[in-house]
Amino acid sequence: MTVFSGNTDPGADNTSNSITHILYIMKENPVTLIAFALFGFYVLSALFGQQLVPYDPLASDSENVLQPPSLQHWFGTDPLGRDVFSRVISATRLDLLIAVSAVAISFVVGSFLGSVAGYWGGKLDIILSRTLDTIMAFPIFVLAMGIVAALGNTVENIVYATAIINVPFYARLVRAEVNIRRNAGFVQSAKLSGNSDIRILALHIFPNTLPPMMVQISLNLGWAILNAAGLSFIGLGVRPPTPEWGIMVAEGANFIVSGEWWLAVFPGLWLMLAVFTFNLLGDGLRDMVDPRQRT
């Protein structure tokens, strides 16, 4: 891992040194440790949750309708008698999948656009920056709504919409990071040794943008989960009876005024904790990457 390579050419980096540094940060900041543990928990829920939950998340049971939390049903049951705990855990995979794919798309597209604009500059840079400014002129959640409404109401389009609204953040970050290094000493020496522009950009400059990008990705995953859950809360994308946190909170909202709190509270808490985890993780990664910005 070349997490804290800073301004130097990667490769000259010392791996064991990095690991010592990460361990040091972990010991210094137990919150980051907790964040990593929670992150592990969510990843395991996403991978194996559907196999491990006690009930089928889609199976209704007309005899156990709207039961409050008990030993049999830890998070209670919904109006169709489905087990809320099983649904909350099974939903992890879909929610994380939407967020991860959206962030992956915006990472790839944003890195490409940002690298090109930052390295070559000129007209291309101006056009790209203006386009990104325009996208950022829309309130992001509202733009996501508009995109999903225009492309059609499906889960894939939720992913695309979330990806589009996040591209400007990546592109700007990469553009700035590439731009400050395009005439750095190591780039000039690479040029003199006869490397092509594309090779220099891809193998010498771009890896340097990865540490700040990791922080951005982690924070962004939190936003992406919130965004996707928000969209499905207003009825876009995921359809019932698919278990998904946003839609479960929306369904539970109708019962909150009559006191059946567990329907909305548990999926909401799980969603909140997921976002919280990614935010803490982002802060923790920032400490590892850039000690100056420590809060």
Place this chain on the structure above:
Amino acid sequence: MSPRLRAILLRLVQAIPVVIGVVVISFVLTRALPGDPAVYFAGAAADEESIAQIRTSMGLDKPLPIQFLQYVADLLQGDFGQSVYSGQPVAEDLANRLPASLELTLTALILSCAIAIPIGVLAAKNPGSFVDQLCRILVTAGVSLPTFFTGILLIYVFYYLLGLAPSPLGRLDFLYIEPDNVTGFYLIDALIAGDWETWFASLKQLILPAITLALFTLAPIARMTRAAMLSALSSDFIRTARAAGLSDHKVTYGYAFRNALLPIITTLGMVFSFSLGANVLVEKVFAWPGIGSYAVEALVVSDYAAVQGFVLAMALLFVTLNLVIDLTYSVIDPRIGFDTK
């Protein structure tokens, strides 16, 4: 022409390409509808002939650049299209519902500034203190809160458990009559009418959604206030001011805070953009009859003209707001010039 006026004019000119870009994106979104818009607008029972008629009347048979010019011409006349769902022009619908959203958003922003800015200032003045820890927790927890979830929790606690809040349905309980429409803000209209009972009733409806939205906006404002105050307090001129024996109050509020205002105002603009999005969710939770819930209703019945009209209106509102913020910079800090970029 004074340099100040020139700077302001220059900033106004800079906003033009962004507005053009916003209109282009919004045009693409309206034309990217799945399938044929003419078939969609003609309705389910339409035959070939009426579809062709609608296509001609909407100008969809013309090439795209002509369609775009037509779209811009319509927008310039304030025509945002026709809502299939309400049967009204979209612009009219939005104008009718905008005051409700603005009342909610502005109340929330005032509320969150009133809490977040003092917390941020106190946290920066006493690093490591109780307030500083509180600020840190607030900032991390605040950004993780899904607005729709906080809204539902607040309803459960204050409506169902404690019975303090009225039922979360709209701006005013059905027992009361809306105040005469002057500004569209119920709190102000009721004051003008001198009707304290209605004023209090609409305040009661407003308080929970406003708190929900305020909790969401608290974190970025507190974070930025703390950071801006920290950097202002550690600068040379503050050291000089202290060395010159100025009072602590004067140093903190007269010099440091005034210098920290600029980043805080920038954050406010960003926060406003977030809350325009969050508004949609909060309005849905509290059945608040603003433009956000209008867009959600329109989405449910696939009324795309209304949704895209809403998206465009929000973007234009946001661009205007950013313009106003940039212009206020020159009032707050006369050193700012716009031609640096």
